Amino acid sequence: MHTLQVSLGERSYPIHIASGLLDRADLLAPHVKAAQAVVVTNETVAPLYLQRLKNTLEKAGVSVIPVILPDGERFKTWETLNLIFDALLGAHCERSTPLIALGGGVIGDMGGFAAACYQRGMPFIQVPTTLLSLVDSSVGGKTAINHPLGKNMIGAFYQPRLVLADIATLDTLPERELRAGLAEVIKYGLIRDPAFLVWLESNLEKLLARDRESLIYAVHRSCANKAEVVAADERESGERALLNLGHTFGHAIETGMGYGAWLHGEAVAAGTMIASELSRLLGWLTADDVERVRRIFSRAGLPVVAPGLGVARYLELMRHDKKVQDGRLRLVLLRSVGQAVLSDVAREDQIGEAIELMCT
């Protein structure tokens, strides 16, 4: 088992990474010092893993209150969040009752936000079961729900007490979701870890074949990158923003196409292509660099062209995004392959040109 520590002073917490951790009562018990715990999951994940987690908790003397939500990004709303609150209040949960999120990023983001708000904060544990949530959303304490006018607009910074990363849960993950998760893995290589990018270029097929050791390595190295960034900048006032490579464009794609049509990772891949093209227009990347980025995404089966929403619509959607500061678009761009920067030097016509060039 690998263990990483996210260093955030009194809010520090461990990430345990291995196969089969769902059965490890010894890892959960130190963080669940209560007679009962809430497990928030969804209709897809519950039949696969809820009973096992329940058995493990019961072994540790903890009885489980399950909250089973509908599945899907379109349910990442206040209405669904309220289902969690109703269950917590219905079961008379106390502020000391731990809440465990068992599922992908949607469950983690909603479970975390519910834990942050219920009685102003209850202990929170992440048990991520998608590649995206293993390498990204479960680490770092961002929680949120969507608003009809924008993704992740309502939320909190709220750190978990523990992340239990059971790689074996990836066995049941649909192919398309695995590929979407790879977009965020590749992202770490692009923004700050060029050696990891080289490793990915050599091992992509093994990851796609779900080779367990390769997956453990990729999750571990991704989490290590994310943990470093988060430790340096918990509330995204600086370096942490670099994790949003491709995301401002990506969120525009997700919103513009209607939540759920494009997976988050797919939108991030296409968005990263626009960001790469813009970096080329600014003279930072060569055409070969852009081609290298395109190749790795395309080998991972991810979209490398963006949907043709029209430049005006992209810009409108991006202005709603929270990466706007004093009205000027601040974007994460690539200074080189392996080094991202946050910059507002791109003029609107250049942004528009990059979008045009990358759209179908």
Place this chain on the structure above:
Amino acid sequence: MHTLQVSLGERSYPIHIASGLLDRADLLAPHVKAAQAVVVTNETVAPLYLQRLKNTLEKAGVSVIPVILPDGERFKTWETLNLIFDALLGAHCERSTPLIALGGGVIGDMGGFAAACYQRGMPFIQVPTTLLSLVDSSVGGKTAINHPLGKNMIGAFYQPRLVLADIATLDTLPERELRAGLAEVIKYGLIRDPAFLVWLESNLEKLLARDRESLIYAVHRSCANKAEVVAADERESGERALLNLGHTFGHAIETGMGYGAWLHGEAVAAGTMIASELSRLLGWLTADDVERVRRIFSRAGLPVVAPGLGVARYLELMRHDKKVQDGRLRLVLLRSVGQAVLSDVAREDQIGEAIELMCT
């Protein structure tokens, strides 16, 4: 002008207390470094003070986005909170846009929770306009909304950058609201400041007559007490719980009677009488002590008997309250007049007896 500092490390902030502060652009400007600011207020307070605050902000070069909510505790809900989010998103507010709450505790609690959640946190300023919000809710960073199953169940700890306490706003406060606010003022004397209680016993009539100097003194001393407690225990893991004297019983009264029937301060006064009676049953207060508590509340025009909901209903409602730990009721009681303790020694039959004795 008096200025107090709430000492919370990098989250420290000043409380300015005086008459006429709504006009002081110089005090607001250092905390509103943006081209626009949101002012959240309600239909009652807006006609009284919104234009003045707007003029002051405009003098500082800040344009105002007003959000005018319906008035009342029954609107302290998710639906109303969403009206704030709709306005913020509609006006393309950024995470750097400051949100100013202008009103009583309901506006402060909702405005603060909206500021905590919008894009995971925007700068927040409190401009309290009721006695209760001046002496209690605007200081300390507790924000919340209600849930049908319990008061203040959903919220966040989120500190303001500034509290602007303009005592002149009390001129227009309805008599009943002024008296309700006095319940929280008296509370500070009862739980930790016996000398202040003696001062209150001598100056209560002046406060009721809205003598400005007396009000400034009472607000200042109340805020100083609250600031000390909050600085020592921001997230209510210890001493801060003592601020809830009378509140567990009070919340049961508020919920049991239907939100809004009893004012918060009225419920706290009656709840404090039950807590005092229970403290007497435990041998901590004398009958004379209880009488002293009754006299000061009754001189302030506050209820000193609780509504007859029945003991079973009280206990049921109290179990929903967040002051329950591991199933046992932890209550704030009085060791002596001027010194509160958090204790779970009271047996359920004693709690029931105290309720019976204090009910109509």
